[in-house]
Amino acid sequence: MLTIGELASHAGVTVRAVRHYHAKGLLPEPERDHSGYRRYDAGAVVELIKIRTLAEAGVPLARVQELLRANEQELAAAVADIDERLRAEIRERQRHRERIAHLAAGDNLALPSEVVEFLDRLRALGVDERIVQVERDGWIVLAAHSPERVPEWMTRKREQIGDRQLVEFYLTLSQALDRTDDDPKLVVLADQIAAYITQMADERGEWYVDDIELEPSLVELLDTRAFDNAPPARRLIELLTKRGWAGWTKLQRIQSPSSPL
Numbered sequence: 001m002l003t004i005g006e007l008a009s010h011a012g013v014t015v016r017a018v019r020h021y022h023a024k025g026l027l028p029e030p031e032r033d034h035s036g037y038r039r040y041d042a043g044a045v046v047e048l049i050k051i052r053t054l055a056e057a058g059v060p061l062a063r064v065q066e067l068l069r070a071n072e073q074e075l076a077a078a079v080a081d082i083d084e085r086l087r088a089e090i091r092e093r094q095r096h097r098e099r100i101a102h103l104a105a106g107d108n109l110a111l112p113s114e115v116v117e118f119l120d121r122l123r124a125l126g127v128d129e130r131i132v133q134v135e136r137d138g139w140i141v142l143a144a145h146s147p148e149r150v151p152e153w154m155t156r157k158r159e160q161i162g163d164r165q166l167v168e169f170y171l172t173l174s175q176a177l178d179r180t181d182d183d184p185k186l187v188v189l190a191d192q193i194a195a196y197i198t199q200m201a202d203e204r205g206e207w208y209v210d211d212i213e214l215e216p217s218l219v220e221l222l223d224t225r226a227f228d229n230a231p232p233a234r235r236l237i238e239l240l241t242k243r244g245w246a247g248w249t250k251l252q253r254i255q256s257p258s259s260p261l
Contacts, residue, residue: 002045007044012049013048122161126174138222172192219250222249
């Protein structure tokens with residue numbers, strides 16, 4: 001006859017686990033001897049090993065007792081069901097591993113590959129990382145909000161980034177990041193970008209530059225983040241408004257712009 005400690009040792013579990021299985025009704029509690037100790041026989045060792053094996057295989061304890069009492073056919077069906085559940089868990093864990101791997105991949109965590117390529121292109125052109133981060137944050141929201149439209153938007157972005165005027169805009173803005181609001185370069189930049197946007201709208205249609213469908217509150221939130229990361233952007237918005245265009249995340253033509261000053 002075995003003590004509870006010896007039983008646990010032979011079955012490869014802890015004494016605490018044995019007591020837990022007792023509490024769950026999986027392992028019958030034996031009578032105590034004259035000294036008040038539980039004593040177990042070989043049958044308890046076999047039963048406990050079966051319980052441990054099923055539990056380690058991922059079988060919920062609520063089903064362990066059912067399987068211990070099942071006949072061969074019932075056990076085979078139950079094992080097949082458990083195996084399929086474990087396979088599904090493995091697939092889910094693999095997806096988790098892929099997501100975790102993306103954590104080390106920077107922009108890949110929350111962005112489609114074509115957006116990541118666009119951001120890398122901006123970096124290669126020498127665009128300041130703060131501006132790239134503003135672009136990235138906006139695209140994270142857009143990709144989550146309208147994933148089906150990302151390829152279309154990215155095709156347009158690739159066309160635009162091939163235009164030297166837009167590249168100059170990004171580079172000039174990069175240079176202006178650490179300048180004051182009264183820096184004359186911002187006025188020049190506003191003139192350049194307003195002319196560029198107007199040309200695109202006239203040639204391709206206003207939808208080409210105003211094609212973002214987001215809640216106004218979300219647009220305001222993204223604009224605020226852009227202003228925080230690239231302070232000159234706020235002054236640029238003021239200057240662009242005087243030149244016929246309002247907004248940052250969502251550009252809109254103003255019907256009657258005031259004279260640029």
